[in-house]
Amino acid sequence: MTWxxxxxxxxxxMKQSFVRPMFRFCLLANPVLNxxxxxxxxxxxxxxxxxxxxxxxxxxxxxxxxxxxxxxGDLNRERYMGTLSLLFAVPAPVETVLWGKILGNTLLSLGTxxxxxxxAGVLYETWAIPARPGWLLLVLVITILCFLQVSxxxxxxxxxxxxxxxxxxxxxxxxxxxxxxxxxxxxxPAWLQAISNLLPPxxxxxxxxxxxxxxxxxxxxxRCLGILAVLMLAAGLLSRRCxxxxxxxxxxxxxxxxx
Amino acid sequence: xxxxxxxxxxxxxxxxxxxxxxxKTQTVRAVDGVSFTVERGExxxxxxxxxxxxxxxxxxxxxxxxxTSGVCRVLGCDTFxxxxxxxxxxxxxxxxxxxxxxRLSARDNLKYFGNLYGVPPRLRDERIEEILRLVDxxxxxxxxxxxxxxxxxxxxxxxxxxxxxPEIVFMDEPTVGLDPLGAHMLRDIIRRLxxxxxxxxxxxxxxxxxxxxxxxxVILNRGKIAASGTPxxxxxxxxxxxxxxxxxxxxxxx
Numbered sequence: 001m002t003w004x005x006x007x008x009x010x011x012x013x014m015k016q017s018f019v020r021p022m023f024r025f026c027l028l029a030n031p032v033l034n035x036x037x038x039x040x041x042x043x044x045x046x047x048x049x050x051x052x053x054x055x056x057x058x059x060x061x062x063x064x065x066x067x068x069x070x071x072x073g074d075l076n077r078e079r080y081m082g083t084l085s086l087l088f089a090v091p092a093p094v095e096t097v098l099w100g101k102i103l104g105n106t107l108l109s110l111g112t113x114x115x116x117x118x119x120a121g122v123l124y125e126t127w128a129i130p131a132r133p134g135w136l137l138l139v140l141v142i143t144i145l146c147f148l149q150v151s152x153x154x155x156x157x158x159x160x161x162x163x164x165x166x167x168x169x170x171x172x173x174x175x176x177x178x179x180x181x182x183x184x185x186x187x188x189p190a191w192l193q194a195i196s197n198l199l200p201p202x203x204x205x206x207x208x209x210x211x212x213x214x215x216x217x218x219x220x221x222x223r224c225l226g227i228l229a230v231l232m233l234a235a236g237l238l239s240r241r242c243x244x245x246x247x248x249x250x251x252x253x254x255x256x257x258x259x
Numbered sequence: 260x261x262x263x264x265x266x267x268x269x270x271x272x273x274x275x276x277x278x279x280x281x282x283k284t285q286t287v288r289a290v291d292g293v294s295f296t297v298e299r300g301e302x303x304x305x306x307x308x309x310x311x312x313x314x315x316x317x318x319x320x321x322x323x324x325x326x327t328s329g330v331c332r333v334l335g336c337d338t339f340x341x342x343x344x345x346x347x348x349x350x351x352x353x354x355x356x357x358x359x360x361x362r363l364s365a366r367d368n369l370k371y372f373g374n375l376y377g378v379p380p381r382l383r384d385e386r387i388e389e390i391l392r393l394v395d396x397x398x399x400x401x402x403x404x405x406x407x408x409x410x411x412x413x414x415x416x417x418x419x420x421x422x423x424x425p426e427i428v429f430m431d432e433p434t435v436g437l438d439p440l441g442a443h444m445l446r447d448i449i450r451r452l453x454x455x456x457x458x459x460x461x462x463x464x465x466x467x468x469x470x471x472x473x474x475x476x477v478i479l480n481r482g483k484i485a486a487s488g489t490p491x492x493x494x495x496x497x498x499x500x501x502x503x504x505x506x507x508x509x510x511x512x513x
Contacts (some may be wrong), residue, residue: 008374016362073405082357089323090348090375097375147295251325251339 004131005092008101008160014073014108014208023108026069031062035119039126051128054164055113055120057182060205064110064175067105067151072158074101081163085256088247095152095243102115102151106144131214137209143204146232150201153239156246162255180205188198199236203228263427263458264320265442269329271315289315290313291482297475299426302453304469304476304490305462306504311479312493313462317431320426320456320460321351333427347377349427352420354435361405365396365415368404369422376423385421390418393448417445427458435464446472466500478507485511 017023035058043048054116078084087097121127130136154171158164176182176191179201185193196202203224250256269289276282287441297303305313316325319331322342331337333378336344359368366387373383391397394414397406404415412421413436420428434442442465449472452459463469468491477487486493486507490500497503 004374004377006378008371012360012363012367016360016368019362027494079362081359082353082355083360085323086358086372087375089321089346089351090372091343092375179450230294251323254324256323 002096005034005096006100006103006145009097010104010107013101017105017108022069022073024111026062026066027109027111028115031064031115032056032119034061034115036123039120039124043124043165046141049209049213051126052209053182053184054124054126055116055128056205056212057116058119059116060181060208062116063106063147063178064201065172066109066112067102067147068154068168069173071259072103072154072164072171073253075155075158076164076259079164079257082257084159087169088250088256092190094247095240098152099148102148102155106147106151107133110144110241128212130212132211136208138223139204139207142228142232143201143208146200146204146228148216149232149235149239150199153235153242156242158241159246159250160253160255174198177202178202198231199212200228200231203231260298260300262296262302263299263334264460265292265330265332266294266296266316266320268332269319269331270327271319271324271396272327289482291317293477293479293482293484294498295484295487297458299458300321300453300459301474302449302454302459304473305460305479306464306466306469306476306507307462307485310481312482313427314431316459317351317429317462317480320347321349321429325422327510331498341435347423348425349429350376350420350423350425351429351431352433354411354413354416354432355416359415359419361406362403364401364403365391365407365418366400368415369418372419373422378423385423385463386422390421390482393421395444410441413437414441414444416449421448425457426458428452430459430461432462432464434468436462442468445493466504470500472492475499480502480508483511 035054038057039054042054047053075084079085084141088094093160117128158167161167178196179199180196183200185196188196206224208226209219210224266431269290270292273287273289274284276284277339293312293316305316308402315324319326319338320333322338322345325339331339333345334348338345341416360371363371369387369390370383373387378386391400394417396411396414396418399411404412412431417433420430423500433445437445446468449459449461461473462468473490475487475489478485478493494503497506
């Protein structure tokens with residue numbers, strides 16, 4: 001039942017997301033515009049890993065924008081359509097439904113990485129060729145899992161409030177900067193770096209850059225992967241606990257519907 | 260007879276808070292000490308004005324709301340804490356146009372909810388055809404729900420509520436938004452459910468409908484039970500159910 005629920009929710013989500021103009025903007029226009037913006041910012045920076053920052057930065061920004069706005073926005077839409085409460089009252093675990101929804105959005109949103117790569121290549125002749133294609137493939141799968149996990153945790157917390165739209169707008173940019181999508185985390189103030197290093201996407205982004213730009217010390221890659229695995233495990237446990245608590249809390253508060 | 264719904268001294272409070280610095284909390288008691296039982300195979304009615312506590316009671320019974328206190332059991336299980344045992348065996352239909360995915364067709368909506376209820380694919384598809392015929396949505400089955408009229412959306416809701424062949428169906432004002440033909444169709448569905456041995460808990464404002472369909476009923480007023488019994492017992496010497504209902508409410512209000 002779990003796989004059937006996961007797959008059918010994922011397909012339903014893809015169908016519903018793609019017909020929305022806002023999602024299409026985030027998916028198609030946003031990565032192109034972001035790539036142009038970041039390429040212009042980094043062109044004269046003299047950084048050798050320019051391609052890794054421009055393409056990955058724009059692609060990841062688009063990916064996060066799609067996940068954040070659609071996943072959080074979907075909760076709001078479900079609340080207004082009266083379907084959110086139904087999802088909490090059916091036999092299928094609501095956690096599986098959330099994973100399915102976010103998986104659907106994330107898989108669709110992966111197109112942003114491809115679009116950013118094409119934009120940088122066509123407009124700036126910067127074809128980012130991965131130094132370690134095998135690593136890139138591995139890290140892409142882990143990155144998807146990492147984004148899924150963060151999004152599910154966020155979705156649980158957003159379920160508690162009816163002000164989802166407000167929170168989703170507050171979430172987008174801090175994550176972009178804190179997780180080093182565009183600006184290296186090392187450029188941030190030390191106290192912010194401490195927060196950054198606790199967030200799993202920061203390490204996923206580091207790994208992606210290593211796979212694209214290459215790394216002199218191979219051990220650094222595996223060390224980074226180990227830290228990400230530990231953080232993802234912790235986030236997974238937190239998400240499960242949070243899910244159980246929210247599932248009970250929303251039924252006590254009775255706030256799954258619009259007043 | 261076997262009781263499938265047991266409600267004893269059930270209470271539900273809604274607590275709301277306002278203000279940032281001087282936070283004020285306000286508690287509204289929506290259900291206040293309600294008790295009743297429903298036997299298997301019965302059609303049980305809950306009547307009452309807006310705000311009487313009917314929807315809140317139904318939401319507690321379908322495991323969507325936690326009771327503040329009291330006993331709330333369905334099929335022998337507590338609705339808060341043992342919901343996993345209850346959910347596959349019940350379903351619910353709310354009045355109005357909410358509760359369906361507008362950007363999906365009726366068939367896709369039913370397939371999806373069938374999956375959420377763990378109905379095996381072959382059985383699900385057979386059941387979908389049967390239910391679509393039952394609610395007269397066969398021809399519009401592959402059109403997006405956003406193109407449906409109010410009545411069609413309501414019929415889709417009814418179809419969704421039957422997708423898992425539930426033992427108990429909770430219906431909260433299911434005829435809201437239905438034209439006379441649609442309402443007649445729903446009454447037929449309710450009778451068929453009774454003939455199939457299902458239990459139906461129904462709330463409605465339409466008193467003749469309640470009198471026609473229900474084996475027993477309770478009348479709620481401001482979260483409390485004002486009267487209970489068979490329709491004949493509640494009507495008593497009054498000429499119509501409406502007269503009896505108005506008399507009861509006035510008596511309680513006084």
